[in-house]
Amino acid sequence: MDIRTRRLRSSETLRRMTRETRMSPDSLIYPLFVREGSGVEEELPSLPGQIRYSPDTVEKGVDAALGAGVRSFLFFGLPASKDESGAGAYDDNGVVQQALRNIKKTYKNDAFLVTDVCLCEYTSHGHCGLIADGEVDNDTTLPLLAKTAISHVQAGSDMVAPSGMMDGTVAALREGLDAGGYTGVPIMSYAAKYASAFYGPFRDAAGSAPQFGDRKTYQMDWHNGREALKRIHADRGEGADIIIVKPALPCLDIISKARAETPLPIAAYSVSGEYAMVKAAAACGYMDEYKVMCESAVGVFRAGADILITYYAKELAEAIRKGDIG
Numbered sequence: 001m002d003i004r005t006r007r008l009r010s011s012e013t014l015r016r017m018t019r020e021t022r023m024s025p026d027s028l029i030y031p032l033f034v035r036e037g038s039g040v041e042e043e044l045p046s047l048p049g050q051i052r053y054s055p056d057t058v059e060k061g062v063d064a065a066l067g068a069g070v071r072s073f074l075f076f077g078l079p080a081s082k083d084e085s086g087a088g089a090y091d092d093n094g095v096v097q098q099a100l101r102n103i104k105k106t107y108k109n110d111a112f113l114v115t116d117v118c119l120c121e122y123t124s125h126g127h128c129g130l131i132a133d134g135e136v137d138n139d140t141t142l143p144l145l146a147k148t149a150i151s152h153v154q155a156g157s158d159m160v161a162p163s164g165m166m167d168g169t170v171a172a173l174r175e176g177l178d179a180g181g182y183t184g185v186p187i188m189s190y191a192a193k194y195a196s197a198f199y200g201p202f203r204d205a206a207g208s209a210p211q212f213g214d215r216k217t218y219q220m221d222w223h224n225g226r227e228a229l230k231r232i233h234a235d236r237g238e239g240a241d242i243i244i245v246k247p248a249l250p251c252l253d254i255i256s257k258a259r260a261e262t263p264l265p266i267a268a269y270s271v272s273g274e275y276a277m278v279k280a281a282a283a284c285g286y287m288d289e290y291k292v293m294c295e296s297a298v299g300v301f302r303a304g305a306d307i308l309i310t311y312y313a314k315e316l317a318e319a320i321r322k323g324d325i326g
């Protein structure tokens with residue numbers, strides 16, 4: 001008797017029936033950049049196909065994504081001027097706050113708005129926290145991050161995503177939001193965020209490259225895996241509702257380990273460098289962009305992610321609709 005198991009690949013129907021990984025546009029989040037000004041719609045040179053908007057044009061970006069079936073967005077802001085303490089981040093009339101108000105007015109609850117809570121786009125030195133004696137000062141930064149989160153929520157943010165990697169951020173945000181009466185607003189925390197060279201194109205897009213030093217004192221060393229789990233547990237203890245692993249492709253092992261260790265939903269951030277790399281290789285004719293995009297995204301879900309933050313959100317939603325993935 002032949003007891004070999006079959007490969008279950010003899011027909012397209014069978015292959016699709018037995019796919020282990022499913023994707024839905026519901027699990028995609030699309031990042032959008034908003035800068036100060038009006039009438040702005042500029043393509044980002046380091047992120048081909050991605051557009052930087054101003055608060056009055058950003059609805060075009062939202063509209064295009066909603067049209068493709070993407071309902072969730074992650075906002076980053078670029079203020080006109082920066083200062084030592086990143087005041088633009090928690091300015092009630094800041095660039096992200098203005099964008100949120102405009103979008104909420106038009107789309108109400110059709111678009112789910114997530115905001116990145118960090119100071120690096122708003123500080124003159126480009127670091128994610130305040131500087132004291134030439135170093136990033138963790139604890140004095142926390143109240144400013146809470147203030148930023150509250151002003152985002154007041155302007156219409158549905159969920160806040162602290163990305164600055166300051167210890168105690170989640171607790172500070174939870175306390176601040178609760179005290180402000182925003183007890184129902186969830187926190188999606190960048191718990192495992194590596195000091196990665198893959199953020200290069202983003203720093204061009206957001207104008208947030210550090211002016212001195214690097215982020216290695218607060219972002220994680222990519223030699224370390226257990227440390228990611230430690231941070232995920234710490235953030236959960238402080239009240240994180242969703243945790244982010246970032247970047248995605250170099251961290252599939254972290255996603256997989258995190259999946260086994262935490263009941264929280266896991267979001268993987270496929271960062272700017274991952275996107276730019278595929279774009280550049282495709283432009284040279286070295287790879288098929290569409291297929292690489294599909295395979296990479298599915299790989300992240302197969303590793304255990306529940307949510308994918310990606311610059312390819314619209315194209316992936318389309319690929320899912322066509323049945324090429326999912």
Ligand code: PBG
Nearest residue numbers: 118163164198199202271272273
């Ligand atoms: C800012 C922040 C960064 C990214 C998201 N939030 C940059 C950084 O830490 O330098 C990177 C996103 C990307 O590369 O797509 N704290």
